[in-house]
Amino acid sequence: MTIVQQAIPYIALFFIFGGFFFLLVGVVGLLRLPDVYTRMHAMGKCDTLGTGMMLIGLMLLFANITNITKLLLIAAMIATINPVITHLIAKTAYNRGTPMVEGSFLINDYVASRRHRRRQPLVTVREKGGDNG
Amino acid sequence: MFPRMRSDLFGTLLIFSLLLAFWLLISASIHWQHVLVGVIFCLILTAFWTNLTIADDAKTGFNLKQLFMLIKYFFFLGVDIIIANIGVAIIVLNPKMPISPGIIIMRCDLERSLLRALYANSITLTPGTITVELEDNLLIVHALTEDVAHGLEDWALYRRLMEVEGLYKNG
Numbered sequence: 035m036t037i038v039q040q041a042i043p044y045i046a047l048f049f050i051f052g053g054f055f056f057l058l059v060g061v062v063g064l065l066r067l068p069d070v071y072t073r074m075h076a077m078g079k080c081d082t083l084g085t086g087m088m089l090i091g092l093m094l095l096f097a098n099i100t101n102i103t104k105l106l107l108i109a110a111m112i113a114t115i116n117p118v119i120t121h122l123i124a125k126t127a128y129n130r131g132t133p134m135v136e137g138s139f140l141i142n143d144y145v146a147s148r149r150h151r152r153r154q155p156l157v158t159v160r161e162k163g164g165d166n167g
Numbered sequence: 168m169f170p171r172m173r174s175d176l177f178g179t180l181l182i183f184s185l186l187l188a189f190w191l192l193i194s195a196s197i198h199w200q201h202v203l204v205g206v207i208f209c210l211i212l213t214a215f216w217t218n219l220t221i222a223d224d225a226k227t228g229f230n231l232k233q234l235f236m237l238i239k240y241f242f243f244l245g246v247d248i249i250i251a252n253i254g255v256a257i258i259v260l261n262p263k264m265p266i267s268p269g270i271i272i273m274r275c276d277l278e279r280s281l282l283r284a285l286y287a288n289s290i291t292l293t294p295g296t297i298t299v300e301l302e303d304n305l306l307i308v309h310a311l312t313e314d315v316a317h318g319l320e321d322w323a324l325y326r327r328l329m330e331v332e333g334l335y336k337n338g
Contacts, residue, residue, distance in 0.1 A: 056252055071268060072268050074309075099195050100193055117292050121288075121298045124298070124299045128309075138270065141271040
């Protein structure tokens with residue numbers, strides 16, 4: 035039994051407790067922050083890294099190619115689904131006019147930095163390049 | 168299903184090899200029976216889902232340099248995710264909670280759908296910002312602090328994605 039094999043459970047433990055810490059921070063942020071948008075900050079980010087670190091710790095503990103593949107797939111799914119759902123909630127809240135917390139700023143850089151318009155309308159871009167991504 | 172496969176043989180092969188690699192990783196054995204079953208099912212799946220995986224007109228492109236740039240991009244995205252989480256933890260666990268939230272409206276010149284989705288997701292996952300809307304070239308971002316909003320204009324990851332897109336257009 036080499037020293038690397040002895041160290042692996044402790045490294046895994048570090049990752050699992052790190053993930054636990056970030057998930058805890060996400061929950062505390064969800065309770066403490068003032069409005070919908072800022073709460074989405076806490077949930078969208080901390081869940082991704084927290085779950086990812088927990089899965090890395092589990093991978094180190096299993097050390098089995100079949101299970102590592104499954105855990106990697108779970109991590110990839112969480113890393114893609116989580117920001118998408120965060121974006122959807124924020125978008126719906128914004129379009130419904132959910133009020134922000136008092137003192138929010140608004141910067142409009144769109145007009146200031148406009149250089150040229152898109153050459154073709156978005157509809158044709160969607161038709162042409164919708165599925166080449 | 169077969170004309171499509173014949174018109175884009177490389178894309179079919181790529182999907183088939185991806186599926187077979189996944190099968191081999193899941194089954195974790197190279198006994199000939201396992202491999203035979205895997206090949207049969209991968210062929211059936213590839214043949215049945217050509218209408219979803221292979222486009223009618225466009226051929227599947229594969230650019231090694233582009234792949235390398237995307238891998239580099241994902242590495243820096245991971246670093247940014249860790250920085251973002253530490254930032255959120257510092258803000259949330261601070262008893263005074265130093266936030267100054269707000270909306271920033273800016274433009275985004277990416278045109279390829281995959282890169283647009285990647286960019287929107289990266290904004291959500293990186294320090295203090297979430298994407299609220301990405302419509303045409305109008306991008307609305309919610310920022311947790313005002314410094315973050317000012318730093319978003321020239322962002323390293325955005326430049327990387329623009330490089331990938333430039334390569335795609337030229338090549």
